[in-house]
Amino acid sequence: MRLKWLLLSCFSFLLFALPAQAGKLVFWRFESTQNRLTFTTDDRVQPRAQLIPNPTRIVIDLPGIGLGRPGVNQTIGGAIREVRVAQFNAQTARLVIELAPGYTVDPKQVRIRGLSPTQWTVELPTPERVVQQSPPPFPSTPSTPQSSFPDPPTSPSYSNSSLNDPPSDPTPTPEDNTQPSSTPSDFQVTRNGLVVRLDRNGEARKIQVKRSRDRKSINIDLPGARLTSSLAGQTLPVNQYTIGDIKFEQKSNSTARITLNVSDDSPEWQAIYTQGAVVLIPKGGLNNLMGSSSPPPTSTSPAPTSSSPAPTSSSRPPRSSSSVSSTIESVQLFNNNQLVIEADQGIRGSGNWNSRTGEYEIRIVNAQLATRLRGPRLSRNSPIYQLRIRQESPNTAVIFVKPALGIQLGALRQLSNQQLAIDIRPASVSQVPPSVSAPESIPVPPPANPYNPPPTSIPSTPSGNIPQGRTLVVIDPGHGGKDPGAIGIGGLQEKDVILPISQEVAAILQQQGVQAMLTRNSDYFVTLQGRTDMANRAGADLFVSIHANAVAGGRSNINGLEVYYFGNRTLADTIHRNILRSINISDRGVRAARFYVLRTARMPSTLVEVGFVTGSIDNAYLRDPGFRSQMAQAIARGILEYIQRYKL
Structure with missing residues (x-):
């Protein structure tokens, strides 16, 4: 009896200790042409968002939401580098939109909108380059020493960990x-x-x-x-x-x-x-x-002469040429507003911006790097994002300075005979687009619901109850190619409405562990026989055909949902019920019909008419990607409920 009590106590403790996850992220998509991220959860969520610099990224956290699968990285290209989706912690899923280097956005212009408590969009303004004025190079003077021989081929970079120089990488930079x-x-x-x-x-x-x-x-x-x-x-x-x-x-x-x-x-x-x-x-x-x-650099040091004094510091490397007269001993950041380069003797340099890399390149001739070069430790909030230095040739050193976002570098100037300096200050609004140097919150208003769904919650479908990899559902986007289907108000074509809905239904099913096959995945024509032949040959478990309705005679007052079946109506009833749970659309009921695709399919089948392209209400909704996505979610949930209930 005592052992039984202990076991029950341990089991109860584990139940309370396990993190509670109310819902899952069932679908997400980034539309690069619109700079828009759309995502869908199977339970209500109130996202949190912030803009984080270096690199610039918009981070959206979904409290109480899980993935139920490994994270995903999608490379986008252009000003948007990639989109990442992962489990941030046991109770929170995280979506990250990372911008390419040198780009930023104003966080005040990022628009996050809840089309419903489970359907959200994140719209970015057009990313802008961080454009800073290029300081003029320090003017050379007649006294500037010149090399007495041509520069040899470029030698490998000199790296110093104190300068935050990244380790050698096989990818050339x-x-x-x-x-x-x-x-x-x-x-x-x-x-x-x-x-x-x-x-x-x-x-x-x-x-x-x-x-x-x-x-x-x-x-x-x-x-x-x-x-x-x-x-x-x-x-x-x-x-x-x-x-x-x-x-x-x-x-x-x-x-x-x-x-x-x-x-x-x-x-x-x-x-x-x-x-x-x-x-x-x-x-x-x-x-x-x-x-x-390239020829190896000479390893012998010339004998000291009056014009080439012998090194006195153990930190200096051997001179490779009598024309080299200075050793760069330190690169230091003072008060976060001035970068100072110091040598043991007189130095001269010139600076130029590399617009491709966003770095300011300081070229110092007749100089070598000290073996133990002193450099600054760059903190997370440093005005310098990256600082690198290399010995480009035996008598030329180059320093690469990449400022943090919102920071402007002044012109390279001669601080003293042995010192070069760059002033550092916040950039003016006219020189760079709005940016931040620390994380900044992005407001996320509560979800508005333009479709006024009833307040009843939609039960989630645990993926653990779905037979993984065994169930095959064929999703049939009607019409396509030369057959546009119904044409409604403003020229809205049925084939254009139902393809994105069908694609999203298939994507949600795949994410929940159900195999999904589309009879067409883009705008091309498939015969009615070809559609059911595809499902029959594949041995599909379910067949769901998706259409949009129309009525002649200019009767724009006719709107609403219709779901059809042939024989058994259970699948049609299940999908119909799930749509009405989440979308407040006029209900025209579940009806029997002898449509070809229903009577020739050898598995449970249904045909869903998602609304009227000729209806004044439905037409506006069917044009909205948010509504179409909500419709796809509802259809997919009906299919998953049917699979779960009948153990397909």
């Missing part, structure tokens, strides 16, 4: 460009490989690399990829990494080809897609090729 200025910017030779910008990436698993029999050329075919207009048809010199030149061809609308003309001893090369580009890297890496790309 834009600032590593070493090709002549006449080369198109869409092609770069970097210290980690070759970068080719693309108008469109292809499929990574279909990349084909083939070397000629004489080993002097390597063809890299990229199915599905498209070259930029500045590269197509070009042959450009490389003369590095055992490559003589590189040729770009757009073989067809769906295949791009890159040809490397190489030496006999060149290694095999591989291609890897990154965002908006393909990176070409030799197998085994570039370290073994560095010796053939």
